[in-house]
Amino acid sequence: MTVLLVALGAAVGAPLRFVVATWLDDEVPWGTLTVNVVGSFVLGLLVALSVDADAYALLGVGFCGGLTTYSSFAVQTARLGRRGTAYAAATIVVSVAAAALGYTVG
Template sequence: MTVLLVALGAAVGAPLRYVTGHVLDRDLPIGTLLVNVVGSFALGVLSALGLTGHTMALLGVGFCGGLTTYSSFAVQTSRLGARRGTTYVVLTLVLSLTACALGFATQA
């Protein structure tokens, strides 16, 4: 059952990630940055709510895991080159971790 819930959540999150990246990623990977920050915020909220089991499998692992992307982040960082890539990494990490903390704090 848990595997099916993860797959169901990912079936919603992954297409949203694809569409967002397809529409917004041009010279700079704004779409990938956006999905990673939004997904981090959502995961912070879900964690603060104390969700576990099937609900966390569906929403946290499935949806948020499907929405966010490390692989595209890594490839796009490499394509940006040393200077712009480093800036993109720092920006993504700071914004994503901040969003997660804010999401958690909204429920505290």
């Protein structure tokens, strides 16, 4: 059952990531930044709320795992060249802050 919950969450998170990235990514990958920050906030919130294992599988591992993306972040950072350092730093700082905020809110 847990594997199905993860798959269901990812089936929503991954297409949502695609839509947001397609809509917002431009010269600077704002869409990737957005999904990583939102996913970090939601995951922090879920952890703080101590949701049960099924909810965590569905929302934490599945949805947030499908929504967020390290691989796209890494490739886009490399493509930005020298500007990639600032983008990477901003993504990491803001994502960690979002996770902390989600945890605090929870």
